[in-house]
Amino acid sequence: MSILDADLGNLGNAVTRAEREGADRIHLDVMDGHFVPNLTFGAKTIAALRRRTRLPFDAHLMISEPSRYIDEFLEAGCDSVTIHAEIDEPIEPTLRSIRAAGRAAGLCVKPGTPLSALEPYRRLLDIVMVMTVEPGFGGQAFMADVARAKVLAAREYLSHKLHGGEVHVDGGVNRETAELVGGLGVDILVVGSALWRKGADMGREIRLIRALADEGYQYALNEGVAPIPRDRMVTFASLRRDQARHLREEVEAAGIPVLLFRSPEDPADMDDEARRWVILIPASAEVAATERFGRRRTALQRASA
Ligand code: DX5
Ligand code: ZN
Numbered sequence: 001m002s003i004l005d006a007d008l009g010n011l012g013n014a015v016t017r018a019e020r021e022g023a024d025r026i027h028l029d030v031m032d033g034h035f036v037p038n039l040t041f042g043a044k045t046i047a048a049l050r051r052r053t054r055l056p057f058d059a060h061l062m063i064s065e066p067s068r069y070i071d072e073f074l075e076a077g078c079d080s081v082t083i084h085a086e087i088d089e090p091i092e093p094t095l096r097s098i099r100a101a102g103r104a105a106g107l108c109v110k111p112g113t114p115l116s117a118l119e120p121y122r123r124l125l126d127i128v129m130v131m132t133v134e135p136g137f138g139g140q141a142f143m144a145d146v147a148r149a150k151v152l153a154a155r156e157y158l159s160h161k162l163h164g165g166e167v168h169v170d171g172g173v174n175r176e177t178a179e180l181v182g183g184l185g186v187d188i189l190v191v192g193s194a195l196w197r198k199g200a201d202m203g204r205e206i207r208l209i210r211a212l213a214d215e216g217y218q219y220a221l222n223e224g225v226a227p228i229p230r231d232r233m234v235t236f237a238s239l240r241r242d243q244a245r246h247l248r249e250e251v252e253a254a255g256i257p258v259l260l261f262r263s264p265e266d267p268a269d270m271d272d273e274a275r276r277w278v279i280l281i282p283a284s285a286e287v288a289a290t291e292r293f294g295r296r297r298t299a300l301q302r303a304s305a
Helices: 008-021 043-050 066-075 092-100 115-124 144-158 178-182 202-219 241-253 283-304
Strands: 026-031 057-062 080-084 104-109 127-131 166-170 188-190 233-240 259-262 276-282
Touching (some): 008 202, 026 043, 080 127, 092 104, 092 115, 127 144, 144 166, 144 178, 178 188, 188 202, 276 283
Parallel strands (some): 026 057, 080 104, 127 166, 166 188
Antiparallel strands (some): 259 276
16 A cells, blocks of 8 residues: 555554555655655655554655665665666666665566566566556556556566566556456555545455455456466475475575475374475465476485385
8 A cells, every 4th residue: 555645744643544454565655856756755754654563665766866775765674675767877786785685676667668678687676566657646547558568568577586576556556447457467556545535444445456456367367267376375295304394495495485294194193204294385386396396306205205
């Protein structure tokens, strides 16, 4: 949820309300009055808001010189920082600083900027943000053509990420446009003014927009065949403990979350050394994990036999 259109005199309560009403994250629109014709808030405000909620903070820096302030935004507690591809200063060092701090690094493209502008930086990206309005203000009309042209294609720039790469859509998202962007496989819908309407039921609006986006994802994408549900876990291997631990370390090092359990197929009281352990991974990472670790898994299965 973007707080750009919240009561700027009461941002602390705005973020606690957002959390209470069911927002997944806070999207922080930082504007310097130079990169965009508007001025909002900086790292100090974000640091103050950080104390008011546990929700993840996605910083959207619409500023010309992010390199000057990046350390402050990281210290303020941003979980991800997205800068713009159109800035004049070098981009790579700032993306590296964000990642070196263990946060997610993103690049954002304005409606008129082609996705190819991301090419030199693709391996440093965790997030691709597609603007569907001209950056600078909330409450603008959604650009459907831009969304259709860019959102699905944006995922290609995250193909190096075996898991966890995110495509964000920002600008004009509401209950009228949510199904379309959901149908383009978006991961994160940034929603602003649609949620801050006076007297509106914010919680209900969040649920509606989320449901419409999911409807689009489930039924508009993939010719109507529901793609892999996002958070289903699948068994990737069943091995003895030592081998299971080795494989877990390697798969996790590649960025894929792993769960390791005692195999339900062995008796509960069986010795942990003798019994099998199952490795679970997200279904969405199964193909990539098999490509990358299939042979290793087979070798470990032999060693486990
Ligand atoms: C605009 C910002 C957006 C904006 C979204 O420059 O980047 O995050 O706040 O607000 P709505 O949803 O009203 O377009
Ligand atoms: Zn934004």
